[in-house]
């Protein structure tokens with residue numbers, strides 16, 4: 074799978090530029106960085122290089138060719154920024170094919186052969202047509218198809234044309250409810266990190282809506298009896314096993330038994346390991362239902378550096394006094410390159426990550442001395458009604474990621490299931506000097522600190 078992802082900023086700049094010369098063809102170059110997944114590649118674009126005066130050797134309604142001088146200038150810029158290049162051009166006439174023409178492909182092969190050996194990154198091309206965008210990547214000998222093209226702001230713009238879905242009796246009412254979002258959901262590869270009380274009902278909902286594939290990630294085993302009350306797929310008999318089963322196996326077994334055709338994969342590994350991290354890069358969307366700050370810091374970087382949307386969900390039981398229930402709060406944060414990250418939001422803390430990484434003996438000593446504010450790994454109060462509420466909110470946020478009307482929606486909010494209360498959480502825009510702002514679309518040029 075090859076994905077090409079634009080930031081919303083780059084997409085808006087590019088589409089305005091392409092539209093302004095119609096009916097003539099128009100074009101531009103973009104800098105591209107790359108993220109290598111386990112079995113996929115992500116091409117990432119945030120910088121558009123618009124053509125200066127005289128940049129086109131040929132420009133009319135059926136052809137566009139950049140001058141050698143301009144190609145040389147964009148090549149220097151890409152080498153200087155250690156990036157690859159993407160050539161974008163328009164086919165503004167709807168009667169023209171929504172694909173590269175024969176002449177396009179001859180010209181692109183020439184560009185690929187000339188430019189690719191000098192670049193530190195890939196060479197790719199896109200044609201923008203009124204019906205959608207089509208792309209191809211140079212693979213050392215020829216141009217090969219790009220499978221999915223998105224622009225991501227608060228929501229996702231699906232730029233690759235969608236073919237009509239095969240509707241079955243299973244889908245009718247969901248298609249009526251969601252319209253084209255149904256078709257998009259069914260093409261998604263979604264990763265769920267954390268397969269406990271919160272992640273397991275999320276995974277089951279993903280299978281029930283018919284997503285193409287679900288990757289289950291959790292490093293933990295089902296070794297705490299009180300978890301059985303909340304983990305979907307867990308049974309009392311699991312507690313009798315000689316060796317506690319990994320949560321991904323308990324949940325994965327359950328999902329397989331449902332009999333839907335979603336592909337289910339499991340990774341029993343820490344997301345901070347390179348192997349598990351690269352598997353996440355194969356996903357279209359990651360749902361974070363894990364509670365350690367170290368894992369969430371890694372997932373947080375997916376949204377900015379790799380333009381991979383992350384839906385971060387958490388729950389907490391409010392109590393006052395001596396175990397008197399005062400709230401059942403589920404909170405969702407939609408993380409993209411356009412929304413505040415977990416550092417912007419102060420949701421994660423470097424101090425807690427340091428504590429999480431200490432040996433247990435050191436953590437116990439700090440707890441005795443009263444220094445530990447979190448990350449001690451002890452089970453926190455929870456109840457299935459709350460974890461299911463959180464899982465439903467996460468799924469609604471996933472649907473919202475593809476809904477036009479959600480473009481102006483809050484990216485962070487909480488809902489209290491006990492008191493029927495709810496509110497947006499701030500900040501509403503990213504913090505200007507946050508770490509996330511310096512990493513947008515850099516991919517493997519700015520990987521998160523992993524543990525090996």
Ligand SMILES: [Zn+2]
Nearest residue numbers: 414417507509
């Ligand atoms: Zn940030």
